[in-house]
């Protein structure tokens with residue numbers, strides 16, 4: 001029974017293409033099912049687009065859905081787990097939900113669809129993380145990159161102007177900063193790179 005020692009990774013994002021999934025496989029239905037599970041704080045974006053949904057895989061003990069919540073300090077974290085579990089059980093799917101905290105979630109994992117939807121929702125999408133693409137660098141949690149003026153200008157999601165200014169480092173949630181557009185004068189949230 002050596003074959004079951006390591007779980008086989010059937011679908012994985014964003015490292016592996018979705019195209020690898022086969023309609024005949026049980027995880028295909030799970031993947032589609034989970035398309036309807038949205039971020040608790042941004043209801044227009046689903047967990048796959050956020051990069052939170054990491055894998056649907058077959059283990060020796062059955063199907064397993066792996067999620068990496070956005071911010072480990074976020075109260076939404078357990079809600080994401082419960083939302084996925086409820087979606088699965090609601091559809092009669094027997095699968096475990098595993099919350100994986102390392103490597104830590106990064107805004108770099110958000111898909112282009114997520115960026116578009118955020119903008120449409122009035123939130124400026126995050127720039128690329130300063131910490132680089134290294135998923136192994138979980139220390140980035142503790143780093144606060146000095147001054148805001150080192151960052152490229154944040155575009156206003158309303159009018160597209162780059163003539164914007166940060167009015168508060170913490171917006172509606174700790175994950176976001178509050179900005180104001182100096183052209184259309186609208187305040188908006190900026191999803192901070194992480």
Ligand SMILES: [Zn+2]
Pocket residue numbers: 156157158159160161181182183184185186
């Ligand atoms: Zn504007």
